[in-house]
Amino acid sequence: MVVRREKKTRKMRGHRTMGWGTKGQHRDRGAEGGRHIGMHKEKWSWIVKYGKDWYxxxxxxxxxxxVVRAISIRKLLELVDKGAIEAKEENGKLVVDLTKIGYDKLLGGGKVDRPLLVTVGAITNKAKEKIEKSGGQVILTPQS
Incomplete structure (x- = not known):
């Protein structure tokens, strides 16, 4: 199919119907039917079936x-224990890269029961305190 470089409306200026024919001039919208009159009356069954958010x-x-994708310490450790998030063990610390998983921020809810080395874009003060108190470390990455 050929790519249309100019808009059709610019090309058709000066032509009385601008390519929409002599009768309807693009009032109808095909299979949806009509000019959307009667949607609360005779076309109500269409609304019930297809147009739930019409009104x-x-x-x-x-x-x-x-939109900031955040995760709490509690949820993080839960997912690590389940195996949903891969975490490596290095120098007795659990290494988790939240930026690769798709999280932007680490929140402070929950208890840290083991040393963590977390790479994340943003972190709350409470979460940072908890991780450093347990012998862990936080690496902040620049946010996009």
Missing amino acids: GKHGFINPTSK
Whole structure:
């Protein structure tokens, strides 16, 4: 298929119907049917089956917000014990790289029962204290 470099609307300026024909002028939307009149009446069965979120308000997502994937010490040690997160043993410390796993931040919830060497982008003060108190170490990586 050929890539259209210019928008169709720019090419069609000056042509009365702009490529949409003489009758409808792109009022209909194909298989969805009609101009979406009667969605609360005769097309209600379509709404029930396919358009669950057709009516009502649907919230707002702030485009400037940043999603931070965080994990607590408790959950981290739980996943290490289960084998869900791979951790190596070096110099008597459990080595975990959270940046490779996809976590951005380490939170301080839970108890540290063994020395940890954690590589992470961000960490809370409480988590840092707990890890260093148990004889562990934290390596901070630059965040993107």
